[in-house]
Amino acid sequence: MLKQGLSQKLLQKLSPQQIQLMKLIQLPVAMLEERIKQEIEENPALEEANNNNEEIYEADLPDNESPEDEYDEDGVLIDQPEITSIEDFDEYESLLSEDTPDYKLKANNYSADDEEYQAPVVSSETFYENLIHQLGMLRLPDTWRIAGEYIIGNLDDDGYLRRDLESLSDDLLFTKNISISPSELEQVLRKVQQLDPPGIAARDLRECLLLQLLRRPQTPEVKLAIKILENHFDEFAKKHYEKLLDRLGIDEDTLKDVITEISQLNPKPGLQINTALDRDLSIIPDFIITINNDKLELTLNERNAPELNISREYKELLQAYKEGAKTNKSQKEALMFVKQKLDSAKWFIDAIQQRQQTLLITMSAIMNYQKEFFLTGDWTKLRPMILKDIADEVGLDISTISRVASNKYVQTPFGTFLLKELFSEGMTTSDGEEVSTKEIKKIMEQAIADENKSKPYTDDQLCKILNEKGYPLARRTVAKYREQLGIPVARLRKQL
Known part of the structure; x- marks a missing residue:
C-alpha cells in the first residue's frame, strides 16, 4: 500500500564554490598554473591581466543570489527567473559602469625596463625511446625487431625484465600476430641486453651484475667476481665472507678487491x-x-598570485544585449549566459584570493611553530608537530591543513623541503623534554655513519646508544625507524 508523507530534513552540503576552493588549495603551484589555463580556456569571461600600463576596468558583480539558489556541477546558477521587464535589468547597471575599479589580484608595480626571465623548456629522450633508438641500429629480422621493441616496452623503470619469456611469447602471438618461441625470444633478449647502459633487461640482480662484468676488461679481479656471482651468489649477497674465503681459497685482501669491483x-x-x-x-x-x-x-611564490580579471569585452556584451533583451527572448537567454560566465569568473578569482590567504595563514603558523628550525636549518631543532597543532593555531579544519601541506615545497636558505617532512610525531625524553621523531632518526643515522663497518651496530646496540643519550626506545621501535630510513640490518652493512 502506497502512502504519501511530509517530512523535514536538515542537511549540510558544500557549495560548488567551497568544493572549488578545496580543490585549488590542494594544488601545488605548477598544477595551479595548468588549472588557471584550463579555466581561462573554458570561461571566455576570465582572462589574464594585461602587463602594460593601460587602465583596465572590471566588473563588480551583483550579489543577488539567495541561499535558496541552486547550482549545477560547474558552479553556475540554475533555475534563473525569467526576465520580463526593464526593471529586471537594473541589477546589471554596476556591471556596465566604467567607474568600477578593476577586479585584480595584484597591482602592476613593474616598469617597462624590468627584465622578464623565462626558464627554457628542456626536452630529453626518455628511457624507452633511448633503447628503441639503439635497437634500430642493430641489423635484425623484422620479427626480432618487433619482439625486441616489445621486450623494451615491458622493462620496469629500473631496467629489469620481470616477465617470463613464455608470457611474452603468448602476448606477441595474440597482440602482434607473431609466432616466436621462448627459446628464440631468449636470443632476442640477448640482443637487447647488448644495449646501453650495461645490465639492461636483466631478469634479476645476479644477471644484471654479470652482464656488466662481462663488458669489463677481464682482469683477475673481474674473472673472480664473475666466478663468485655464478657459483656463490647467495653467500656473497648475505655477506658470509668467511665461507667465501674458505671455499675459494683466497686471502682477505683479494676478496676486498673483488668486492670493490662489484660495488662499482x-x-x-x-x-x-x-x-x-x-x-x-x-x-x-x-x-x-x-x-x-x-x-x-x-x-x-608569485605563481600563486597570477593576475586575472574579468573580460572587458564580456561587460560590453551586457550593454549590447540590454536593449534587445527587453523584447527578444533569444537576447534574454544570451544575457543570462553572459551573466553566468561573469559569475563563474568572479567566483574563480575569489577562490584564488582565498587560496592565497589560506596558504599564507597556514604557512605562517608552521613557520612560527618551527622558528628554530627555519633559523638554523638543523633538523634536531625540529619540534614535534602534527596537523592538529596547526589546525588549532589557525582555526581551520585538519583536512584543510592537510590540503595545504599536500605536495607543496618551501624554499629556505638551507634548502627546499617538502612541507609534509616538517610534520612528525613526538616523544618524551628521560629529562621530560618533548622531541621530534625526526631528531631521533638523525641521531640514529649519525651513529650508523660513525660505526665500525667491520662490526656494525645491531638494533640492540643502537637501542642502548639512544637510551644512553636520553631517548628511551624499545628495540622494536629502533628497528622500525631504521627501516623507515632505508638502512639495512647490521649483517648487510658489514664490510671487510
Whole structure:
C-alpha cells in the first residue's frame, strides 16, 4: 500500500564554490598554473591581466543570489527567473559602469625596463625511446625487431625484465600476430641486453651484475667476481665472507678487491637514464622563507598570485544585449549566459584570493611553530608537530591543513623541503623534554655513519646508544625507524 508523507530534513552540503576552493588549495603551484589555463580556456569571461600600463576596468558583480539558489556541477546558477521587464535589468547597471575599479589580484608595480626571465623548456629522450633508438641500429629480422621493441616496452623503470619469456611469447602471438618461441625470444633478449647502459633487461640482480662484468676488461679481479656471482651468489649477497674465503681459497685482501669491483656496478641501470632526465626537472617552491636581521619573512611564490580579471569585452556584451533583451527572448537567454560566465569568473578569482590567504595563514603558523628550525636549518631543532597543532593555531579544519601541506615545497636558505617532512610525531625524553621523531632518526643515522663497518651496530646496540643519550626506545621501535630510513640490518652493512 502506497502512502504519501511530509517530512523535514536538515542537511549540510558544500557549495560548488567551497568544493572549488578545496580543490585549488590542494594544488601545488605548477598544477595551479595548468588549472588557471584550463579555466581561462573554458570561461571566455576570465582572462589574464594585461602587463602594460593601460587602465583596465572590471566588473563588480551583483550579489543577488539567495541561499535558496541552486547550482549545477560547474558552479553556475540554475533555475534563473525569467526576465520580463526593464526593471529586471537594473541589477546589471554596476556591471556596465566604467567607474568600477578593476577586479585584480595584484597591482602592476613593474616598469617597462624590468627584465622578464623565462626558464627554457628542456626536452630529453626518455628511457624507452633511448633503447628503441639503439635497437634500430642493430641489423635484425623484422620479427626480432618487433619482439625486441616489445621486450623494451615491458622493462620496469629500473631496467629489469620481470616477465617470463613464455608470457611474452603468448602476448606477441595474440597482440602482434607473431609466432616466436621462448627459446628464440631468449636470443632476442640477448640482443637487447647488448644495449646501453650495461645490465639492461636483466631478469634479476645476479644477471644484471654479470652482464656488466662481462663488458669489463677481464682482469683477475673481474674473472673472480664473475666466478663468485655464478657459483656463490647467495653467500656473497648475505655477506658470509668467511665461507667465501674458505671455499675459494683466497686471502682477505683479494676478496676486498673483488668486492670493490662489484660495488662499482650499477644494480639499477634503468635509473641511470631516468635520473639524468629527472635532473632537468626542477622543483617549484610554493613558499619562500628568507632571514632578514634574524627574523623570518614569508612570501608566496608569485605563481600563486597570477593576475586575472574579468573580460572587458564580456561587460560590453551586457550593454549590447540590454536593449534587445527587453523584447527578444533569444537576447534574454544570451544575457543570462553572459551573466553566468561573469559569475563563474568572479567566483574563480575569489577562490584564488582565498587560496592565497589560506596558504599564507597556514604557512605562517608552521613557520612560527618551527622558528628554530627555519633559523638554523638543523633538523634536531625540529619540534614535534602534527596537523592538529596547526589546525588549532589557525582555526581551520585538519583536512584543510592537510590540503595545504599536500605536495607543496618551501624554499629556505638551507634548502627546499617538502612541507609534509616538517610534520612528525613526538616523544618524551628521560629529562621530560618533548622531541621530534625526526631528531631521533638523525641521531640514529649519525651513529650508523660513525660505526665500525667491520662490526656494525645491531638494533640492540643502537637501542642502548639512544637510551644512553636520553631517548628511551624499545628495540622494536629502533628497528622500525631504521627501516623507515632505508638502512639495512647490521649483517648487510658489514664490510671487510
